Amino acid sequence: MIETFYDVMRRQGITRRSFLKYCSLTAAAMGLGPEFVGKIAYAMENKPRIPVLWLHGLECTCCSESFIRSAHPLAKDVILSMISLDYDDTIMAAAGHQAEAIIEETIEKHKGNFILACEGNPGLDEGATGGMSCIIGGKPYTEQLRHAAKNAKAIISWGSCASWGCVQAAHPNPTGATPIHKVPDIGNAPIIKVPGCPPIAEVMTAVITYMLTFEKLPSLDRQGRPKMFYSQRIHDKCYRRGHFDAGQFVEKWDDDAARQGHCLYKMGCKGPTTYNACSTIRWNGGLSFPIQAGHPCIGCSEDGFWDKGGFYNRLSNINQFGIESNADTVGIGSAAVVGGAVAAHAAVSALKRSQQKGGQE
Amino acid sequence: MAIRLTKPDDDSAIYVYEIPVRLWHWINALAIIVLAVTGYLIGSPLATVSGEASDHFFMGYVRFAHFAAAYIFLFGFLGRIYWAFAGNEHAKELFLPPIWKLSFWQGVWHEILWYAFIAKEPRTYVGHNPMAVLAMNALFVWPSLFMIITGVALYGEGAGYDSWQYTLFSSWVIPLFGQSQDVHTWHHLMMWVIICFIIMHIYTAVRENIMSRQSIISAMVSGWRTFKEPLKK
Ligand code: HEM
Ligand code: HEM
Ligand code: SF4
Ligand code: SF4
Numbered sequence: 001m002i003e004t005f006y007d008v009m010r011r012q013g014i015t016r017r018s019f020l021k022y023c024s025l026t027a028a029a030m031g032l033g034p035e036f037v038g039k040i041a042y043a044m045e046n047k048p049r050i051p052v053l054w055l056h057g058l059e060c061t062c063c064s065e066s067f068i069r070s071a072h073p074l075a076k077d078v079i080l081s082m083i084s085l086d087y088d089d090t091i092m093a094a095a096g097h098q099a100e101a102i103i104e105e106t107i108e109k110h111k112g113n114f115i116l117a118c119e120g121n122p123g124l125d126e127g128a129t130g131g132m133s134c135i136i137g138g139k140p141y142t143e144q145l146r147h148a149a150k151n152a153k154a155i156i157s158w159g160s161c162a163s164w165g166c167v168q169a170a171h172p173n174p175t176g177a178t179p180i181h182k183v184p185d186i187g188n189a190p191i192i193k194v195p196g197c198p199p200i201a202e203v204m205t206a207v208i209t210y211m212l213t214f215e216k217l218p219s220l221d222r223q224g225r226p227k228m229f230y231s232q233r234i235h236d237k238c239y240r241r242g243h244f245d246a247g248q249f250v251e252k253w254d255d256d257a258a259r260q261g262h263c264l265y266k267m268g269c270k271g272p273t274t275y276n277a278c279s280t281i282r283w284n285g286g287l288s289f290p291i292q293a294g295h296p297c298i299g300c301s302e303d304g305f306w307d308k309g310g311f312y313n314r315l316s317n318i319n320q321f322g323i324e325s326n327a328d329t330v331g332i333g334s335a336a337v338v339g340g341a342v343a344a345h346a347a348v349s350a351l352k353r354s355q356q357k358g359g360q361e
Numbered sequence: 362m363a364i365r366l367t368k369p370d371d372d373s374a375i376y377v378y379e380i381p382v383r384l385w386h387w388i389n390a391l392a393i394i395v396l397a398v399t400g401y402l403i404g405s406p407l408a409t410v411s412g413e414a415s416d417h418f419f420m421g422y423v424r425f426a427h428f429a430a431a432y433i434f435l436f437g438f439l440g441r442i443y444w445a446f447a448g449n450e451h452a453k454e455l456f457l458p459p460i461w462k463l464s465f466w467q468g469v470w471h472e473i474l475w476y477a478f479i480a481k482e483p484r485t486y487v488g489h490n491p492m493a494v495l496a497m498n499a500l501f502v503w504p505s506l507f508m509i510i511t512g513v514a515l516y517g518e519g520a521g522y523d524s525w526q527y528t529l530f531s532s533w534v535i536p537l538f539g540q541s542q543d544v545h546t547w548h549h550l551m552m553w554v555i556i557c558f559i560i561m562h563i564y565t566a567v568r569e570n571i572m573s574r575q576s577i578i579s580a581m582v583s584g585w586r587t588f589k590e591p592l593k594k
Contacts, residue, residue: 222533246421248410248414265406266406270542302541326546328405328549331552342560349572352478
């Protein structure tokens with residue numbers, strides 16, 4: 001019998017009081033009413049914890065870094081200790097062959113029951129790197145991933161790497177980095193995307209807690225993201241939105257509007273096109289988030305955000321028409337060409353007409 | 362270039378554009394001008410206003426005007442599609458250029474020659490000329506549909522998950538384009554296609570009104586097409 005979350009917590013010396021606090025904070029983060037606090041507590045106390053296998057592919061480990069900074073100490077102590085019991089090469093004690101053996105053990109022991117948490121993605125390029133761009137224990141990561149994925153109950157794609165590809169998949173993507181859901185032959189386990197670079201710690205712990213409490217996946221949107229955290233844009237809940245509606249914008253980094261905390265739209269804020277929970281849950285224990293610190297959102301939880309042009313342009317670049325062009329440069333250019341052609345045509349028409357008239361008279 | 366508002370006292374005149382088509386044409390033109398101006402301002406807002414945020418609502422009004430004009434444009438477009446079935450034969454031309462007919466392409470070719478100053482004599486047409494129909498279909502009908510689909514999808518993002526705009530449009534349009542930013546970029550780019558159409562359209566309407574053998578602008582005002590000389594069959 002696998003022990004419960006609560007058992008692990010008590011073993012770690014966590015009081016019941018802090019445990020209940022964790023339950024209510026998590027319920028609030030998931031947008032659930034107070035009546036669910038008891039439900040979460042009950043699940044944590046009575047259900048065997050879910051085994052989690054946490055694999056790392058091509059990534060920068062910022063997802064792990066975010067996760068261990070979860071505001072509430074319990075997330076770190078409890079959820080993390082649960083994971084490190086199984087496999088997470090960044091934070092577990094075992095190393096080398098010993099560590100690799102744990103993967104096999106977990107898969108055997110919990111076949112069809114464990115959650116595969118993927119941080120990063122595999123490099124599938126067979127050409128330049130021969131598919132050898134991420135080797136773990138002497139084998140390509142892709143093999144490890146496929147093997148684990150086929151035996152998992154569900155897959156969590158942590159971060160923009162696993163969800164969309166992120167920086168290593170940015171053009172020209174030399175290693176063929178491919179997000180988990182696009183890896184061929186990955187099996188049929190449902191995939192939950194938790195994008196962000198990195199995702200918010202509270203979002204990460206809440207997703208796992210939800211699955212334990214309700215014994216099902218959180219409801220996902222069309223693109224596979226949990227609706228409770230990714231159904232609104234930064235812009236929809238941004239505290240600077242009043243300045244947007246008023247038409248008060250920062251025009252330069254050091255202008256008066258910047259000091260007064262006006263809207264960063266003209267500085268290329270991607271808030272209006274980015275689905276994430278930063279403007280509600282915020283970061284570092286609810287302390288702040290990029291816009292609150294005076295920097296526009298760069299859209300890190302959106303697909304391909306590295307390849308859309310500058311972080312400080314709100315619209316994508318259209319490189320087919322030359323470097324640094326956007327919809328307006330292309331559009332004004334075309335309208336000018338058409339306008340010029342029309343003017344020239346009108347002039348010739350007028351000329352011809354007067355010639356004709358002259359001839360008729 | 363006299364523009365006639367009423368039925369001409371001319372026996373050869375033909376009633377071409379029925380009231381719904383004419384009404385739609387001018388309402389639609391107005392809506393598009395509002396959409397293009399406010400759309401541009403959404404993309405590139407005016408200089409910042411000073412004072413308290415609570416004293417201003419500039420972007421709010423601009424966006425409201427865009428959305429109000431957008432729904433007029435949208436329902437106008439649907440109404441126009443309905444009229445293609447309910448109206449006379451000329452009401453269908455806009456949506457169905459007969460691109461499978463050789464004579465249609467010969468007509469287009471003649472218009473090209475006419476605009477290249479090679480053909481000396483314009484032809485007469487009761488409805489739209491073939492080139493006009495081609496341009497209106499390719500540069501107005503499809504781009505309009507595109508603007509409606511992407512526009513409602515963008516609207517759904519703000520209206521939220523349980524809105525019909527989100528369910529029917531945003532939910533599939535945004536993944537189709539990749540992400541929201543791409544939808545914005547394309548919605549913005551297609552505005553310029555429509556603006557290019559408008560420049561050419563107004564120019565040719567005025568030019569044909571002067572130089573062709575039939576009434577043009579009056580036809581879109583009164584509905585009646587008159588001919589400068591008896592119609593040759
Ligand atoms: C000819 C028709 C239209 C034109 C020329 C037009 C033009 C524009 C432009 C240039 C933008 C700014 C895009 C950007 O830079 O982000 C915009 C935004 C938008 N348009 Fe349109 N549009 C048209 C039709 C529509 C329709 C039919 C709708 C449907 C409701 C619509 C809804 C929107 C929305 C929701 C936005 C985003 C506003 C925001 O981000 O605050 N548009 N439009
Ligand atoms: C936003 C601006 C405009 C748009 C999008 C637009 C669009 C259209 C469309 C789609 C048609 C086809 C009508 C049908 O078959 O139902 C049409 C016809 C016509 N439009 Fe416009 N229009 C615009 C502005 C104007 C203006 C300002 C004028 C006047 C100078 C004008 C003059 C005409 C005329 C004369 C016709 C009939 C052409 C013919 O008889 O072949 N339009 N327009
Ligand atoms: S998703 Fe992006 S962010 Fe997370 S580990 Fe990856 S590079 Fe870092
Ligand atoms: S700062 Fe960004 S997210 Fe906030 S209101 Fe302005 S554009 Fe929207």
